[in-house]
Amino acid sequence: MFEISIASRHLIYRKRQTFLSIIAIALAVGISIFFTSLANGSQQLLTEIVIEKLPHITVYPKEGDDYIYLYRSLIDKIKNDIEVDTVAYSLASKASFSFKDRTKNVLLKGIVPKDEDEIYQISQSMILGNLSSIMGGKNVVLGRKLANDLKLKMGDNVEASFPNANRAQLTVVGIFDTGTPLDEQAAFVSLKTSQGFVGKGDIVNVIEARLDDIFQSNAVAQKLKSQTNYEAEGWQETYPEIRSSLAASRFWTGITVILVMIVAFLGIANTMTMRVMDKTQEIGMLMSIGARRLNIMKIFLLESCILGILGSILGCVIGFLAVIAVGSFKFGIEAGGEEITSVPLVIIPMDFLTYPLLAIVLCLAAGLYPAIRASRLDPVIAIRD
Amino acid sequence: MSDKNIIEIRDLTKIYKNGVDVLAVDGVNLDIKEGEFLAIVGPSGSGKSTLLNMIGLLDTPTSGTIRLKDVDVTKATPDERARFRNKELGFVFQYHHLIPEFSAMENVMIPLLIAGKNKDVARARAQELLDKVNLNDKLNNRPNQLSGGQNQRVAVARALANSPSVVIGDELTGNLDTKTSNLIYELLRELNRKLDQTFILVTHDMHMAEKTDRILRLVDGKIVCELKRQGDGFIESKVCDLGEDNGKIRRV
Numbered sequence: 001m002f003e004i005s006i007a008s009r010h011l012i013y014r015k016r017q018t019f020l021s022i023i024a025i026a027l028a029v030g031i032s033i034f035f036t037s038l039a040n041g042s043q044q045l046l047t048e049i050v051i052e053k054l055p056h057i058t059v060y061p062k063e064g065d066d067y068i069y070l071y072r073s074l075i076d077k078i079k080n081d082i083e084v085d086t087v088a089y090s091l092a093s094k095a096s097f098s099f100k101d102r103t104k105n106v107l108l109k110g111i112v113p114k115d116e117d118e119i120y121q122i123s124q125s126m127i128l129g130n131l132s133s134i135m136g137g138k139n140v141v142l143g144r145k146l147a148n149d150l151k152l153k154m155g156d157n158v159e160a161s162f163p164n165a166n167r168a169q170l171t172v173v174g175i176f177d178t179g180t181p182l183d184e185q186a187a188f189v190s191l192k193t194s195q196g197f198v199g200k201g202d203i204v205n206v207i208e209a210r211l212d213d214i215f216q217s218n219a220v221a222q223k224l225k226s227q228t229n230y231e232a233e234g235w236q237e238t239y240p241e242i243r244s245s246l247a248a249s250r251f252w253t254g255i256t257v258i259l260v261m262i263v264a265f266l267g268i269a270n271t272m273t274m275r276v277m278d279k280t281q282e283i284g285m286l287m288s289i290g291a292r293r294l295n296i297m298k299i300f301l302l303e304s305c306i307l308g309i310l311g312s313i314l315g316c317v318i319g320f321l322a323v324i325a326v327g328s329f330k331f332g333i334e335a336g337g338e339e340i341t342s343v344p345l346v347i348i349p350m351d352f353l354t355y356p357l358l359a360i361v362l363c364l365a366a367g368l369y370p371a372i373r374a375s376r377l378d379p380v381i382a383i384r385d
Numbered sequence: 386m387s388d389k390n391i392i393e394i395r396d397l398t399k400i401y402k403n404g405v406d407v408l409a410v411d412g413v414n415l416d417i418k419e420g421e422f423l424a425i426v427g428p429s430g431s432g433k434s435t436l437l438n439m440i441g442l443l444d445t446p447t448s449g450t451i452r453l454k455d456v457d458v459t460k461a462t463p464d465e466r467a468r469f470r471n472k473e474l475g476f477v478f479q480y481h482h483l484i485p486e487f488s489a490m491e492n493v494m495i496p497l498l499i500a501g502k503n504k505d506v507a508r509a510r511a512q513e514l515l516d517k518v519n520l521n522d523k524l525n526n527r528p529n530q531l532s533g534g535q536n537q538r539v540a541v542a543r544a545l546a547n548s549p550s551v552v553i554g555d556e557l558t559g560n561l562d563t564k565t566s567n568l569i570y571e572l573l574r575e576l577n578r579k580l581d582q583t584f585i586l587v588t589h590d591m592h593m594a595e596k597t598d599r600i601l602r603l604v605d606g607k608i609v610c611e612l613k614r615q616g617d618g619f620i621e622s623k624v625c626d627l628g629e630d631n632g633k634i635r636r637v
Contacts, residue, residue: 002498009486285482288443289496289543290471292464379443383478 003295006286007302010275018307021271025311025359026318028264032257032355033319033347034326039253041344043246047214050235050242053178055119055208056217057084058238059224060231067091067203074228075207081227082220084209088115091194091204097142097187098159099150106146106187108160109206110194119208122176122188128154129174134190141174143183165197257355261362264311268366272304276370283374284382293375300374304367305360312356319355323347386420386598391550391583392440393417397449399435399606409435411606412449417551420581422574424594427603433587434555436603440585441474441553442466454550471499475544475552479559481536483528489515489539490524496546514542518572534565538572545576554586558593570596595619 011018050056059078061068068074068089075087088111095108109116113131117123122131127144134141140158152158152172161167170189177183195202207230211217217234224232236243276283283296327345392415399410409432417423425433438444440451442458450459458469470476475496483492490511497507515521518538528536537557544552554573558566570593576582586597594600600619602610610625 002495005491005498006484006487006495009484013486281480281482282484285476285478285484286495286499287467288441288470288476288478290467290469290499290547292467295499380438383482 003298004302007299007306010279010299010303011306014275017271017274021268021307022311022314024264024267025308025363026314028260029312029315029355029359030318030322031260032358033316033351034322035253035256036351036355037319037323037345037347038343039249040346040348042249044346045344046242046246049180050239051214053121053180054235054239054242055088056211056214056235057209057221057224058233058235059207059209059228060233061205062229063231067198067200067205068207068230069203071204071207074230077228078207078209078224082209082224084211084220086115086118086210087207088112088119088209089191089204089207090116091191091198092206093162093194093198095160095162095187097146097150098161099152099156102150104146104149106142106160107185108140108187108189108194108197110189110191110197110204112191113188116188119210120178120182122178125176125178127175127177129172131174131176131188133173134188134193136173138168138170138189138193139173140170140187140189141176142172142187143185144175144177145184146187147172147175149184160197162197165199168197261358264359265362265366268304268307268363269369271307272300272367272370273373275303276300276374279374280377280382280385283377284379284385287377287379288383296377297371297375300371301364301367304363304371308360308363309356311363312359315359316352316356319352320347386418386422386581389419390416391419391421391454393450393452394440395450395452397436397439397451398447399432399439399444400447409606410439410446413603413606413608415601415608417583417585419550419583420577421583422577422596422598423583423585424597424600425585425587425603426589426591426594426600429589431603432606433603435606437553437555437585437587440551441476442470471496472547473550475546475549477537477540477544477552477554477557479556481528481533481540483536483539483543485528488525488527489520489531489542492528492539493543493546496543500547510546511542514545515539517545517576518542532565533561534568537561537565537569541569541572541576545580545582551583551585554584554588556587556589558588558590563592566590566593 071089075089078084078087091110093108095106097104097106113134117131129141131141133139142152150158154172154175156172157169158172159167160170191204211220214235218236221232221234224230286296323345326343329343330341394413394415397410397413398408401407401409413436425436427433435444439446442461446459450457452458453469453473458466461469484495490508493511493514494507497510498504502510512521512524515524518541520535520538520542523531523535531539558569561569573584574596577584588594598614600612601608602625611622612619612625613622
């Protein structure tokens with residue numbers, strides 16, 4: 001195939017132009033791989049937080065009801081009918097906490113510490129006291145930010161007031177720091193204490209469960225809803241900010257990939273257009289000695305294809321090295337109640353196939369118009385040019 | 386030279402339509418014999434190159450026919466014309482138009498590779514041709530490492546690669562000094578004699594034209610004079626309007 005020897009010779013003899021084109025493609029592929037790894041990493045991190053520290057399904061009272069009355073039989077049904085790991089039940093209500101001259105709105109949750117812990121792992125996040133202390137009377141455990149805002153210390157008595165109940169004094173017996181929004185909104189008391197405030201007997205208003213596969217949560221919630229008539233939702237609905245954060249990270253990665261690929265595309269299109277202009281006489285000569293239009297097109301498409309392949313290979317190396325280099329950079333920040341010591345990066349081997357293929361296809365597309373133009377040249381005019 | 390016509394041109398006309406119609410070639414009739422060494426002369430804009438481009442299947446006539454080896458090539462599809470150019474025609478231009486990134490050998494190999502010959506066959510043939518044009522010691526030199534005359538000899542070798550029926554040269558010494566031009570013409574003459582190779586050459590230069598067997602003078606797209614070699618001189622085969630070239634030609 002003489003086209004490939006002409007194409008490769010063109011590339012070899014235009015070293016600087018060729019080198020710059022390869023670098024443009026390599027950067028596009030490398031940046032795409034790096035940012036995708038970053039998005040994959042943050043998705044994994046968020047997923048881990050969801051898996052470990054949040055309920056995957058939340059069940060609320062039936063429509064029109066304020067409470068779940070026969071919650072024990074509902075829990076049995078959930079445990080028997082649907083494959084769930086862990087179930088916790090609680091009675092949550094809005095309250096207002098006042099201490100000295102400060103007041104904050106709080107989500108006050110009456111819980112069974114052992115069960116709640118299986119879902120939220122509060123015990124692991126306790127910085128003062130322990131969660132099970134709430135069982136010994138009118139005690140409360142609250143988030144670090146909430147405690148700070150109210151200037152509460154261990155042993156302080158905070159006044160809780162409710163929309164439909166009497167005020168009560170609660171003693172601070174523990175402070176937790178989960179790194180989640182719970183830290184500035186949530187306070188835990190025992191289920192009994194909470195039921196006492198509400199005064200409607202043995203009731204709850206939230207049942208939370210964990211699943212083996214978090215991405216089944218919406219389906220399971222739907223199933224639960226249709227079988228029991230109770231309101232149920234998956235974590236994506238309960239925590240829309242996590243879903244939108246995942247979506248945003250995917251969106252920005254997508255934008256980055258599109259932008260760098262467009263830049264590479266324009267670079268190649270420009271290079272190939274200049275090549276065709278430079279080689280007009282040569283194209284005329286090749287036509288005069290019998291090259292067909294298809295042969296001419298092939299020469300220039302092969303050139304852009306070779307640029308795409310070489311750029312992609314280099315881009316994979318750059319992307320991989322960037323991931324390794326940034327991934328090995330150590331630091332310590334707190335996020336989601338966990339210490340993160342390095343940038344979360346996850347390499348998916350498929351990316352090393354997808355992005356190079358995308359780059360090669362783009363190079364071919366960028367070379368297509370100049371190649372077609374080259375093949376349509378009038379040999380008589382081309383030779384004279 | 387045989388008596389067989391390799392090219393038969395009938396009523397060949399080319400009109401360029403760029404706003405106004407320009408009659409570049411006006412009803413030309415011409416037979417060219419196998420092994421003939423022919424020059425086409427004439428002032429600038431007389432239609433020499435247009436005629437040559439049509440014979441070389443680079444351009445299409447507005448009307449009339451060209452038969453190459455008894456095939457009406459005016460009706461050929463673009464791909465068929467490309468195949469004819471590759472197999473039956475050889476081109477040498479004013480500038481050598483060699484691929485600068487390729488060696489002499491590789492440049493000569495290209496028409497053979499386009500024809501689908503394998504590399505070894507193409508290399509052997511290229512070597513043989515470069516030997517014929519006395520460049521066997523420059524096989525691996527690139528155009529920038531060769532002189533103008535040497536490059537033009539590589540271009541001649543390239544034109545001969547697929548043993549074409551006709552080699553076409555458009556002002557092929559227009560860019561060379563007289564001494565080198567003479568050497569190129571002597572080379573072509575030698576190839577014409579040895580290989581019975583048909584050459585059609587367009588030139589401004591009457592000295593070069595005189596080295597051929599027949600000279601056609603084209604003015605305003607018409608053949609106005611035909612001179613045929615007889616011994617060392619030329620005889621007019623029909624009434625001639627030789628214009629400014631009159632008197633420059635050695636008559637018998």
